[in-house]
Amino acid sequence: MPASCCAPALKTGYEEVALAELTNDAKRFAELLPEFVNQTLNGADRAWMEQQLSERPQARQELEFERLLSQTVLNTRSQVAESVRLAQMLAALKDARRSQKAKPRASWFGLGGLSRGLAWGVRLAIPVPAAIALCLLLVGQAVYIARSQLPEAGNQISNAYRGAMVPCADQPSLRVQIKADAKMEDIILLLRKAGATLKAGPSESGEVWVSIAPERATEEARTVLKASAIVEDVMTLPPAPVTDGCQK
Amino acid sequence: MVGAGDERAAASLYRNYFGFVYAYVRHLLAQDAGAEDVTQDVFVAAFAKPERFMAGSKFTTWLCGIANFKAADWWRKNGRDVALEVVVDDDGLSNLADPHGDFTEDIEFAQDQEAMRFCIDRLKPLHREVIFQTYFAEQGVASVASMLDCPEGTVQTRLFYARKLLRTCIENWIRGGRLG
Numbered sequence: 001m002p003a004s005c006c007a008p009a010l011k012t013g014y015e016e017v018a019l020a021e022l023t024n025d026a027k028r029f030a031e032l033l034p035e036f037v038n039q040t041l042n043g044a045d046r047a048w049m050e051q052q053l054s055e056r057p058q059a060r061q062e063l064e065f066e067r068l069l070s071q072t073v074l075n076t077r078s079q080v081a082e083s084v085r086l087a088q089m090l091a092a093l094k095d096a097r098r099s100q101k102a103k104p105r106a107s108w109f110g111l112g113g114l115s116r117g118l119a120w121g122v123r124l125a126i127p128v129p130a131a132i133a134l135c136l137l138l139v140g141q142a143v144y145i146a147r148s149q150l151p152e153a154g155n156q157i158s159n160a161y162r163g164a165m166v167p168c169a170d171q172p173s174l175r176v177q178i179k180a181d182a183k184m185e186d187i188i189l190l191l192r193k194a195g196a197t198l199k200a201g202p203s204e205s206g207e208v209w210v211s212i213a214p215e216r217a218t219e220e221a222r223t224v225l226k227a228s229a230i231v232e233d234v235m236t237l238p239p240a241p242v243t244d245g246c247q248k
Numbered sequence: 249m250v251g252a253g254d255e256r257a258a259a260s261l262y263r264n265y266f267g268f269v270y271a272y273v274r275h276l277l278a279q280d281a282g283a284e285d286v287t288q289d290v291f292v293a294a295f296a297k298p299e300r301f302m303a304g305s306k307f308t309t310w311l312c313g314i315a316n317f318k319a320a321d322w323w324r325k326n327g328r329d330v331a332l333e334v335v336v337d338d339d340g341l342s343n344l345a346d347p348h349g350d351f352t353e354d355i356e357f358a359q360d361q362e363a364m365r366f367c368i369d370r371l372k373p374l375h376r377e378v379i380f381q382t383y384f385a386e387q388g389v390a391s392v393a394s395m396l397d398c399p400e401g402t403v404q405t406r407l408f409y410a411r412k413l414l415r416t417c418i419e420n421w422i423r424g425g426r427l428g
Binding site: 030031034035037038040065066068069070071072073074075076077078079080082085086088089090092093096097100 | 255258259262263266267270271274275280283284287288291292293295296360361364365368379380382383384386388389404407408411414415
């Protein structure tokens with residue numbers, strides 16, 4: 001490597017311009033130079049670079065500088081002998097493992113856990129006043145929710161939807177096929193007589209679904225309905241499953 | 249094996265990867281003694297908890313990740329003692345006079361390398377980073393851009409300006425005084 005590798009390039013003025021101001025060839029040369037020096041350039045680019053180097057003296061000076069840079073970087077080596085470094089590293093590793101074993105397992109509920117939690121908080125860089133304010137806010141929320149769940153005299157409305165369970169919906173127990181020429185008032189009178197409440201219908205084919213009052217037997221109501229002149233048929237429906245979270 | 253406390257396995261990995269990690273840390277810190285200490289810390293941390301290495305990722309990438317944390321710790325502890333004023337300033341360098349004459353003809357290659365090392369150490373960290381990845385890790389521009397999560401043009405520009413600054417710095421070194 002010649003000693004003057006840096007000097008000729010200094011005279012070219014090549015580096016005094018910005019990257020965007022370089023000519024296309026000079027720009028391409030500058031971009032490809034690191035890979036050319038690393039010998040990782042593909043064939044076509046390599047041939048182009050070699051042509052540039054043969055034609056332009058300043059390109060050769062650039063290459064000299066680039067080689068110096070590359071070799072300096074590649075020469076980044078420790079000044080300490082490997083045996084010394086290795087022995088030190090293994091000794092430090094033993095110490096680290098020993099201290100790991102000696103350290104009691106921290107529990108999040110114990111004092112160790114508290115210090116770990118604090119360390120975690122510090123790592124997250126949460127300021128202490130902010131952490132305290134956050135804790136107070138959470139405690140306040142918890143107290144508010146707990147109080148709102150307690151039954152209070154004169155607060156029946158809130159209990160109705162917060163504390164008390166919703167009554168289970170009354171499911172239809174009979175399906176009644178009404179004749180097509182039946183009048184509305186006759187249907188109403190019949191339902192009253194049978195103790196039935198309309199739940200759904202009438203459908204386009206004249207079906208209605210009714211539930212029977214608890215004090216009345218379903219079979220008895222069925223008999224009353226079936227005996228009517230405006231009813232074609234009555235069918236007993238299987239009991240519907242009770243929805244979760246309601247009160248019978 | 250390292251996790252089971254096998255020293256031979258640890259020593260083997262250490263021999264294989266020390267050179268790369270040392271060079272990486274040296275370019276992060278631009279300081280010899282600090283680089284020695286931090287590199288040792290990186291290997292101790294890696295071998296003490298090898299289970300943290302995610303299978304499927306590159307071992308050097310993992311070591312470099314640890315090195316970044318250790319280097320940041322080192323800067324926190326020692327940053328005040330490092331002479332930051334010698335970091336090369338773009339404006340300061342561009343205002344320097346052009347050199348004249350073949351004043352480097354009698355300089356040996358070793359001295360050139362010494363000058364180059366001095367000047368690399370005074371580059372900004374982002375310039376040192378692309379210099380390391382390009383010339384030591386021998387990564388192409390596309391690979392460096394992917395690693396640093398920035399456009400290829402940015403890497404090209406950093407590389408260009410790093411070289412420009414190095415030239416100016418070396419001119420001053422050669423003219424008889426460090427940074428003139």
